[in-house]
Amino acid sequence: MLVSRHFPIACLTSVFLASTAHAATLTLQVGDADCFGEAQSNCDNGAFPAIPAFNNTGVGDPAGTDVFDTLGTLDFQVALDLNGETATSAQLEVRLAGVDIFIEDSVGDPIEGMGFFLNGTLVGSFFEPVVIASDVNQRAISTVMLSITDLGLLNDGGLNTITLSPEQDFGLAPFESYAVDYVALKIETEVPTAPVPLPASLPLLAGGIGAVWAMSRKARRTAG
Secondary structure, X not given: OHHHHHHHHHHHHHHHHOOOEEEEEEEEEEOOOOHHHOOHHHHHHOEOOOOOOOEXXXXXXXXXXXXXXXOOOEEEEEEEOOXXXXXXXXXXXXXXXXOOOOOOHHHXXXXXXXXXXXXXXXXXXXXXXXXXXXXXXXXEEEEEXXXXXXXXXXXXXXXXXXXXXXXXXXXXXXXXXXXXXXXXXXXXXXXXXXXXXXXXXXXXXXXXXXXXXXXXXXXXXXXX
16 A cells, blocks of 8 residues: 555656756767878977968868968858757867967957957957967967856857957067867757647546545455
């Protein structure tokens, strides 16, 4: 009779568990993440063995990726369709090389180093501090990850523009070359699962279980 007492509770629990949310990760990427078309060991080591000079742009490499040059400001666009889901968090991920921009703090640049924008709004910046008499900055490879705290910046159902913009005032302008391997917008989404409809037979089942429980209780009292 112990099972009869707990069975109704188990039925109701299963109904509530069926209404939990479904989470997923949506990744929108520009570029093929092949370590700039160069040796993968360079990315594994975090630097090129010497100051790079390459143009490996090809299929899967949109303009501005896999080329080491004085690129200036770059725009990348990705189409976003959440398909009815809700974004719960978002992150911008960019693999860069050679961001050795010389910082002139006294000039008062609004952005130091490389600025990252989503649909025109600054979401973060990055730079490698200059090491005097060293080329380590020009050889360095970095993967920058920035959290997008304002999810209202996402343009659901349309194009989203990711902009990479070096600071405007270069201390060593002729040497400010850099490269982009890939740019990725990663979005965590969540969509509630529709609650399971209450079966028409469930009230009858519950009534039957209640009747059995009442009869068993009465039988125990009579036996007592």
